[in-house]
Amino acid sequence: MNIYKKLLISAFSVIIMGCSGGKYHKVKKGDTLYSIAVKNKVSVTDIMSLNNLNTPHINTGTKLLIKGEAENQKVRPSYHVIKPGETLYRLSVWYDVSVEELRTYNNLSDNRIYVGQKIYLNSKYSKEKDHHSNSSTKNLYISPTLKSFKWPIKTKEITSKFGTRIHPITGRKTSHEGVDLKSKMNTPVYAPYSGVVTYSGWMRGYGKIVIISHGNGYESRYAHLNRWLVKKGQKVSKGQIIAKTGNTGLSTGPHLHYEIRKNNKPVDPTITM
Template sequence: MSGEKSQKNENSSTSHACQSHNVVIVFLDPSDNEKVRELFSLFILKWIFLVVVYIYGELSASPLVLANLEYSNPALKELRADIKENLRISKSGGASERIIPLKYYQYKVKKTDQFFQIMARTQMDMETLSSVNELSSPHDLVPGMVLEIPNMRGVFHPEITDSSQDTKLRLAEKYKYDPELMQYDSNREKWFFPGLVMGKTEKSFFYGFGFSVPLEDFAMSSSFGKRLDPFTKKVTFHGGIDLAAAIGTPVYASQDGTIQFANIQGGYGNLIVVKHIMGYETRYGHLSKFLVKEGEKVKKGQIIGEVGITGRTTGPHLHFEIRRNSKRQRPFFQAH
């Protein structure tokens, strides 16, 4: 009886699973080669499938490279064809499933390249190239820069947002846009609007007509870029322009916006920061007087303060900066 029980236990060990700590262990009879081969084949097939899916996902997510902008380049032909088709769909209000998914091509800017030449060759527009690459003007293009060129025209909502349905519908209402055509870029964490174009104000920023000179009577005492620091006597980067003027000279808002900061800040002395659309802000330093308060909305040309000599300065002047997404920009503006 005991031998029979022992034999039964031995046989059962080859056919049932032992469970311990939620781990299932299967014991197979080594002589059962057919089962071993079958399980091994299934394991290999699943492993190959997962590897293929991973590689395909990595390749599809990676930007394609444009080695050159010759019309004979197959990659450029594909890009132009996608742009043409997506533009047609977005303008006709076609169903979202018909739009070719958003993807990017990368192009390394060469010494002889110009912004509008690249725009024409890729069948892009100013809005798309500047929005995707966060360019503030055509002058931002420099040799060696890697441009990302999407396969459709359009613009990004400038602020980082989530991909929720509520956010999607809120932005669709703001831009008066069909939510079914919107695409979310998870890498940028921003919504893309195929076929959407910039308004007049946004275009004026890019072409250098968005900001007006913040003073009427002044002398340029220091320009944007490298200069000899008047205090350290070393060559340093100057992230704005200095406009020399008499103490008390009126300072004007360079563009419509909201007063984000109006207080003392280190070397700036009395500083006003005005927040504008598209991630822009302007800074007005060394003021003698504030004529606005934080949170106040101001209009282009409105007096917001007066020239002074506060902070780190050698004489009365206005230190003026334009920034976009915290990066200092070379000021280009129209006459006041």
């Protein structure tokens, strides 16, 4: 009797699924949304929309609706927050959008992305965001201190962005905790905000560096300098020349490495542009 009951229950389940106008898939070990989508000839976005998923990650045993009524279909999410191991290529497969479109929507010059970065998946939303939305700091509260920051050198040309990158010297994947700004040797560096110099000297990797505390947990760093023009303990005012750019430390040429930190956690400096 138990066998017959199981058969009846299975048959009833199939009938119910068929009547509901949907097709289901029970997630097995090793399944991914991509493999399920390919097998069923649908897009990852469709599966996510039908099942109200906010992420492409799924758990074994989950029952997914693969195909349903057209009116239940939804558009792809407006954005995706990058998790470890994810790439633009994976996002393009998951959300049925090309890598080129993702780069265009997010103003990316290459395929490099970093954990925590918000990647826009739709041109509608990419047009609504401001020019800072490429960074993980887009939705962070911008304090009055940060709002008052000025740029440390006259040029705003960034040669290496904030976030994960391949180090130009070591060739290793590392976290770039600031931005590299294009400059000639001995370009004046200005304090973006008033504060107190907490360090002016040599630091491994950074070369000649100046660190300024601005209060409220904020500090700024200026590395690979050629000359220091301030000393530890010295008060500086906004717009004061504090150093000259150079090529010291781990550097491939004259430039300024610029960092902002809040309670010692890196913040994308472009938020102040």
